[in-house]
Amino acid sequence: xxxxxxxxxxxxxxxxxxxxxxxxxxxxxxxxxxxxxxxxxxxxxxxxxxxxxxxxxxxxxxxxxxxxxxxxxxxxxxxxxxxxxxxxxxxxxxxxxxxxxxxxxxxxxxxxxxxxxxxxxxxxxxxxxxxxxxxxxxxxxxxxxxxxxxxxxxxxxxxxxxxxxxxxxxxxxxxxxxxxxxxxxxxxxxxxxxxxxxxxxxxxxxxxxxxxxxxxxxxxxxxxxxxxxxxxxxxxxxxxxxxxxxxxxxxxxxxxxxxxxxxxxxxxxxxxxxxxxxxxxxxxxxxxxxxxxxxxxxxxxxx
Amino acid sequence: xxxxxxxxxxxxxxxxxxxxxxxxxxxxxxxxxxxxxxxxxxxxxxxxxxxxxxxxxxxxxxxxxxxxxxxxxxxxxxxxxxxxxxxxxxxxxxxxxxxxxxxxxxxxxxxxxxxxxxxxxxxxxxxxxxxxxxxxxxxxxxxxxxxxxxxxxxxxxxxxxxxxxxxxxxxx
Numbered sequence: 001x002x003x004x005x006x007x008x009x010x011x012x013x014x015x016x017x018x019x020x021x022x023x024x025x026x027x028x029x030x031x032x033x034x035x036x037x038x039x040x041x042x043x044x045x046x047x048x049x050x051x052x053x054x055x056x057x058x059x060x061x062x063x064x065x066x067x068x069x070x071x072x073x074x075x076x077x078x079x080x081x082x083x084x085x086x087x088x089x090x091x092x093x094x095x096x097x098x099x100x101x102x103x104x105x106x107x108x109x110x111x112x113x114x115x116x117x118x119x120x121x122x123x124x125x126x127x128x129x130x131x132x133x134x135x136x137x138x139x140x141x142x143x144x145x146x147x148x149x150x151x152x153x154x155x156x157x158x159x160x161x162x163x164x165x166x167x168x169x170x171x172x173x174x175x176x177x178x179x180x181x182x183x184x185x186x187x188x189x190x191x192x193x194x195x196x197x198x199x200x201x202x203x204x205x206x207x208x209x210x211x212x213x214x215x216x217x218x219x220x221x222x223x224x225x226x227x228x229x230x231x232x233x234x235x236x237x238x239x240x241x242x243x244x245x246x247x248x249x250x251x252x253x254x255x256x257x258x259x260x261x262x263x264x265x266x267x268x269x270x271x272x273x274x275x276x277x278x279x280x281x282x283x284x285x286x287x288x289x290x291x292x293x294x295x296x297x298x299x300x301x302x303x
Numbered sequence: 304x305x306x307x308x309x310x311x312x313x314x315x316x317x318x319x320x321x322x323x324x325x326x327x328x329x330x331x332x333x334x335x336x337x338x339x340x341x342x343x344x345x346x347x348x349x350x351x352x353x354x355x356x357x358x359x360x361x362x363x364x365x366x367x368x369x370x371x372x373x374x375x376x377x378x379x380x381x382x383x384x385x386x387x388x389x390x391x392x393x394x395x396x397x398x399x400x401x402x403x404x405x406x407x408x409x410x411x412x413x414x415x416x417x418x419x420x421x422x423x424x425x426x427x428x429x430x431x432x433x434x435x436x437x438x439x440x441x442x443x444x445x446x447x448x449x450x451x452x453x454x455x456x457x458x459x460x461x462x463x464x465x466x467x468x469x470x471x472x473x474x475x
Contacts, residue, residue, distance in 0.1 A: 110422065
């Protein structure tokens with residue numbers, strides 16, 4: 001089908017965009033990559049009166065690796081950075097491999113060439129990989145209006161399925177993904193019914209090891225098992241275990257028991273829970289192996 | 304003026320399409336796929352699902368493959384676009400990807416083929432010597448209901464061979 005008509009705005013600067021958003025009121029949508037909004041318009045599931053096209057705001061087309069206010073490292077992604085830009089950014093890949101590990105599961109390369117990472121966060125699809133990545137890393141989204149700016153942590157940003165806390169008149173200008181401290185490995189695993197399709201269940205894992213190779217922390221985050229990304233710690237099961245003796249299968253079962261996935265036409269809730277347990281064990285094992293390799297590299301480097 | 308009138312206001316749009324400057328006055332809701340087919344008469348770009356799933360409408364914008372059914376043409380004012388019509392050789396003969404599809408029987412009904420050819424053209428620019436797995440991954444976002452994909456994967460590898468062969472000849 002064809003999209004319904006709308007009044008089109010194409011601001012050239014961030015300030016102009018914020019001015020337009022303040023003027024046009026609540027029945028407006030921001031158009032960035034359009035890879036979720038345009039299909040919804042084509043299917044007439046969405047019919048905003050105004051579209052504010054931010055594709056000319058070149059100032060927001062960036063991926064920056066830098067130092068956070070607290071002294072840690074972070075990757076900041078501007079609102080106009082395409083998924084493909086984030087995925088291919090060498091500095092971001094080196095500093096925070098989880099970004100590219102998860103991004104390769106975001107739809108197909110052709111969609112990633114256009115869709116934006118910040119846009120997918122605001123869209124808040126319960127199957128959107130980057131929502132769980134932001135939640136797992138404890139990141140945040142910056143929201144601006146013509147007169148104010150606020151930074152919302154991931155835990156408060158996602159309100160419900162397809163609902164973020166961004167209000168009418170606000171523009172999400174960037175997302176910040178903190179780099180985990182210490183010797184931390186990461187991994188993303190998911191199962192979809194077809195390559196590139198929405199996940200039946202997806203899980204991201206972070207495992208941190210201490211100086212002698214024991215598990216110091218292990219966290220996982222899920223998509224497609226609840227209305228918003230779910231973050232869990234499995235430290236109770238594996239903390240202090242030597243990395244090669246940690247019981248990742250038990251950790252997977254522990255996490256799965258704490259999820260409450262619902263049934264839909266693609267999978268029953270029980271199947272999703274089982275899948276979550278299996279994928280959690282795989283993701284944790286892979287993340288821990290990467291953390292262990294990181295440790296060896298660092299130790300070898302210091303010799 | 305009512306909102307409906309304003310919504311159908313026309314916007315001037317100019318793009319460099321297959322190396323030629325093309326302009327039209329179009330409503331903002333005109334999809335790039337419809338702009339190419341209806342306003343510019345470039346009917347080689349096929350429209351399948353019209354919600355980004357099938358990949359038939361894939362064109363290259365500034366060298367990167369995108370779904371033309373998921374973009375408003377007005378957004379891409381000033382962009383450089385390559386469609387299937389731009390995937391032939393300068394002398395009008397089949398381009399290497401097109402030739403590979405003929406060599407390997409990579410199409411049957413041909414409806415999905417324009418999307419495959421544009422996708423593969425961009426993929427081989429980035430990865431001129433792919434493995435079979437990489438070739439399969441490269442076309443994962445395009446649907447074909449005839450071939451079973453085996454011959455399309457073979458076409459990707461054959462196109463790489465043809466492109467590398469002709470590049471070799473040019474350099475000697």
